[in-house]
Amino acid sequence: MRAALSVDWTLCDARGLCAEMLPEVIEADEWGYPLLRNNGTVPFELEKQARATVELCPLLALRLSVPAEVPAQRR
Amino acid sequence: MSAAADLPTAAGAPDPLLLPRLMQVGPDAGADLRAHLGRHGRLSLDMARERLLAEVARSGLTGRGGAGFPAARKLAAVAERSGGRAVVVGNGAEGEPASGKDHVLLSSAPHLVLDGLAVAAYAVRARTAYLYVLDDRGALAVLRAALAQRARAGMDRVTVQLVTAPTAFLSGEESAVVSALSGRPALPYSTPPRVFERGVGGRPTLVHNVETLAQLGLLARWGAEWFAAIGDPEQPGSRLYTVWDGPRARVVEAASGSTARELLAAIGGRPEQVQALLVGGYHGSWLPVAALDAPLSDPALRRYGASAGAGVLLALPHGVCGLREAARVSAYLSAESAQQCGPCLNGLPLIADGMRRLAAPGRAEGVRRRVEHWAGLVEGRGACKHPDGSVRFVRSALQVFGPELDLHARGRCSASTAEPMLPCDVEPATARGRG
DSSP: OOOEEEEOTTTOOOOOHHHHHOTTTEEEOTTSOEEEGGGGBOOGGGHHHHHHHHHHOTTOOEEEEOGGGSOOOOO | OOOTTSOOOSTTOOOTTOSOSSSOSSTTTTTSHHHHHHHHOOOOOOSOHHHHHHHHHHHTOBOSSSSOOBHHHHHHHHHTTOTTOEEEEEEEOOOOTTOOHHHHHHHHOHHHHHHHHHHHHHHTTEEEEEEEEESSSSOHHHHHHHHHHHHHHTOOSSOEEEEEEOSOTTTTSHHHHHHHHTTSOSOOOOOSSOTTTSOGGGSOEEEEEHHHHHHHHHHHHHHHHHHTTSEETTEESEEEEEEEETTEEEEEEEETTOBHHHHHHHTTOOGGGEEEEEESGGGSEEEEGGGGGSBOSHHHHGGGTOOOTTTEEEEEETTSOHHHHHHHHHHHHHHTSOSOSHHHHHHHHHHHHHHHHHHSSSOOTTHHHHHHHHHHHHTTOSSSSHHHHHHHHHHHHHHHTHHHHHHHHTTOOOOSOOOOOSOOOSOHHHHHOOO
């Protein structure tokens, strides 16, 4: 399992920074909200960039789950 | 009192094949404590917790609030984190306008629900218990009286706090329930943390639908074999269905996996007049009339991409325009968005507007394609499942009412009446007084 980005949709306000920072994973939809490619899976070489994106989101609406933190579906 | 330190055996149990189990025959027969004890006997909570949890697991009881999750897994998730400080919640916030079964259950058999809440509190070593119910349907007075009777009889180890829920479609959504009971607005929030990890006041919380609890109240008395003697073997037991034959509804207790035809027959409906079926309510799926003989349980409905949800079955008769009804419900679902998440907030009104256009006879170039595009944009992109459920409803409507779409494109409509049928309040802001 690779690291993956997810969005807290109650916080996101379509500022669009993430899509500019990490276009390989995130694009903006027609309203400006992030569309996560490949369920938000972050290629290994982009992990650092993904961390920076999470920190730069002005609404703290992005979360990066590294494998150990991926919420296990309770079987 | 039954024997201590062991689970009640089936000795003295009622015939497991006999229905109803939960519902009361006479009016208010179960609202009176003496009548309740006379019918079901006293609940004994002396068995070991591990055995109780194992018994629930063996029974196959699943949640009756809509998601159909195994009750034992939810109980175990809270029990293992409890540390004696867990919270249990009986969820009777039945916000779905097409569902009436929780209201009927709470009004006619409140003691069975409260028994189940006591079982749940015991199983997870909870110190706090809530019963969370709508305040607009009149069950509150019955519940207050029932709680007073139990207090006088010294029945419950954990005091139950009765809390009213706002009348809104999303009131009963698990995280919205936890928000409300934690003193925040009754709206969903993003998970994780899941409520079994951190729920009401940050404590591990068990939220069970009130029907699930009533089933637990019987299961704790009579055991897993008794419970599972009827119903779909993969999702056994009885369950409450709210059955609509056109504009007329009744709540029916039947074996899980009863077919739409059987349920309609039970309320004197006419299967031959059915145009299409809505199963699982407004987050559910429209099915073609060929599904009349499909068992209404989650395992059996899987091949239709549908689920039984909270047990709503609605039979749409011929002569009513399915597209117009679907458009009305789409407008309702859009208005009932919590307005917190961008895709839902932006997408549902556009979908509703597209559905409104498709519902009117006449050319609607590209509208269906755009509705499907927006459906794709809202799906899976919210804190709760409201966008997903709304999309399921809309997509299945477009599929099942495909022939009607073609008629409309040619400027015609199959309807013989313009009378609105499905129950939904399309001006919620005025009628509901939520803000």
